[in-house]
Amino acid sequence: MENEIQNNIENEVKKNKPYKISKNKVIKFAILVVSIIIFIIFMVTIIKFLTSDYHKLNKMGYDKETAKKIVAIKKSEVVKKLDYNEKMLDILTSKYFIDKNLENYLNYYNNNKNKSIDDVIAIVNVHADKDFYSLELKTDTDLGNAMLVNKYYNLDENYEPELVNVKNWYSYGEQKVTEEVYDQFILMFDAAKEEDLTLIINDSYRSYETQKKTHKLYGDALAARAGASEHNTGLAIDIVTYGADGDDFDQTKEFAWLSKNAHKYGFILRYPKDKEYLTGYDYESWHYRYLGRDLATKVYESGLTYEEYYAYYIENK
């Protein structure tokens, strides 16, 4: 009997033994799984760090602060294209920075290190890093009053705006502009008249053919090529007054009045002083361009040339 009991106990122990071994196995297995998970997380973290924009910038030579700032302001696809440049952060944070121009900014800056970064941005945005007439971009005439015409954006010879004749009362010689320009000019003329000022249209629409002949006569230094003159749009007028019909116009009360009020009627001074390197045209105190009231006011308030405004706010939109 005792023997039988002893046997039973031994059997029980034997039965339980495998259970004890499997418990140990489970613990070992769990430890292994946790270790593998920790290892994977560790490796993923390392790989993530090594392939991060921050680490790449750091390796390129940017200090930690600069690298952090660049990552914070620019998308990964922009960061991927970066190289080391001592002015990179200034370029990326410049107000009128346009992503697609980055390579051109860097090229231009590297060859013109005396220029301010804001100038580099402006010059590249308006294509002034390229030679005049070298791009032959088409003017987007669908933009109507907002179209850009200059030494990079040209009208083709078939462009003919609808025009109305200006009464002699408002002009020297025969002048033509678009109807909207004419209506707004008359409002502007009347407003100036109330302050005893006289605005006279001295030049306006010029056809493609006329511009071609003018350019042939005077050359690039003195005349725009056909298709590159705003006078081809019917949206540009040269304004003068009695006794001042050229460079002296900016000494007149009429000019001072226009400087404060032209945008209210939709006109801007198109070729301001000291902006020749952006507009491609010498300072012309008499040349006004119609953009419409809203746009003219925005451009006026921005303090930008129309080239800069167009590049950033219209073309890049």
Ligand SMILES: [Zn+2]
């Ligand atoms: Zn003009």
